[in-house]
Amino acid sequence: MPHEVRGVVARKRGAPVEVVTVHVPDPGPDEALIRVEACGVCHTDLHYREGGIGDAFPFLLGHEAAGRVEAVGTGVTNVARGDVVVIAWRAPCGTCRSCLRGRPWYCFDSQNARQHMTLDDGTELTAALGIGAFAELCLVHSRQAVKVDPNARREAAALIGCGVMAGYGAAVNTGAVMPGDSVAVIGCGGVGNAAIAGASIGGARTVIGVDVVERKLEWARRFGATHTVDATQHDPVDAIRALTGGFGADLVIDAVGRPETYLQAFLARDHAGRLVNVGVPPAQGMTVELPMSEVFGRGGSMRSSWYGDCLPTRDFPVLIDMYEKGRLDLDGFVSEIITVNDVEDAFRKIVNSEVLRSVVVFAPR
Ligand SMILES: [Zn+2]
Ligand SMILES: [Zn+2]
Secondary structure, eight states: OOOEEEEEEESSTSSSOEEEEEOOOOTTEEEEEEEEEEOOOOHHHHHHHHHHHOOOOOOOOSEEEEEEEEEEEETOOSOTTTEEEEEEOOOOOOOSSSHHOOOOOOSSOHHHOOOOOOOOTTBBBBEETTTOBSEEEEEGGGGGGOOOOTTHHHHHGGGGTTTHHHHHHHHIISOOOOTOEOOOOOOSSSSHHHHHHHHHTTTOSSEEESSHHHHHHHHHHHOOOSEEETTSSHHHHHHHHHHTTTSOOEOOOSSSSOHHHHHHHHHEEEEEEEEEEEOSSSSSOOOOOOHHHHHHOSSSSEEESHHHHHHOHHHHHHHHHHTTOOOOGGGGGGOEEEEEGHHHHHHHHHTTTSSSOOOEEOOOO
C-alpha cells in the first residue's frame, strides 16, 4: 500500500516550490522506507528548482536528511526498522571499475531506490540526488541509509548527509590537511565553514576564511578560522599571502566554484600547494584560464572534491562521534528550524546569506 505524505515539489524551472501530496511505495527488494525527522535546505535544492541540474521535472526536493527506518524490503541486512540513519546520496555499488579498485568514493553506479515516488495523477517524481526527503516518508536504496547513534540530535545529524560532509571531506579527505598546515577557504557558507572546521580539527595552524559578506566571516571565526578576509576590501590572493609569511597557503579550498574564485585559489597557494574545488559551478559553460608556466612552475595539485570524497559508511559515524564529543560544532550550522511549508522562504534566505542552514523538522508521530 503506497503511503500518502506531504512533500516539496518543484514542478517547473524557476517556479516557486509547492507542498503537495506525494505517494511513497512500500520498500521493494534492497529498498528502505525512511521516516524523515529532519532535512536541511541546501543550495543544491535551489539549483534543481532553477533547472541547473537537468530537466527531469517534477523534482521531489530535499537530500540532507536524518530519520528512522520505517520498513525495509527483502534482502536488506544493513539496517532494520527503528534504526536511526543519515541518508547518503552516495551508496557505492561494489562492482564498478572504481569500486573494484578500492576507490568507492568515485563509484560510477551509486545505488538508489528502483521505485519512484509519484504525484496524485501517477506522475513519477525525480528525487533530488536520489533522495527526496522534504517529505515525511522517503524511499531510498537501503545502502543509502547509514546507521548512526540514535541519541544524536536529528537537525544536526541531518547536515552530515550533504553540506557538512562535502566541506569537511574537502579539507580532510581530498585536501589531506596536515598538522601545521596553513589553509585558506574561499566562500564561508555551509560547505566552506565545514571545510574550516575540518581544517581546524585536522591540525591546521592558520585557517583563513574569505568571503564578501561580513556575517559569513563571523560564522567562519566560530568554526575555527584564525583569520578572515573581506574580499570586498582586500584582494584575497594578497591577503592570504600576507597572512602566511608572504608564501601562500599549503591548501586553498574553493567552496564557491566560479572561475574567479578558482583562479584566486590557484594563485594563493604556496610552492607545491594543493587546490581543492568543492563549490559546484553554478552554470554550464564557465571556463577558467590559467597561466601554463604557473601550472607547471608552482607544482602541487589541483583536485575536485565530490561530496568530500566521502565513504558514508566510514565517515558519517565518525562525524557524529566528533559532534557528540564536542569537537565538531554541528549545532552551529543550524540557523533555524522550519516546517515543510517554509522551504521557498528558506531559499530566499540562502540567496541573501541570512542563514547557514534552515532545517525542516517533521512533527514526531
Ligand atoms: Zn546538498
Ligand atoms: Zn561502484
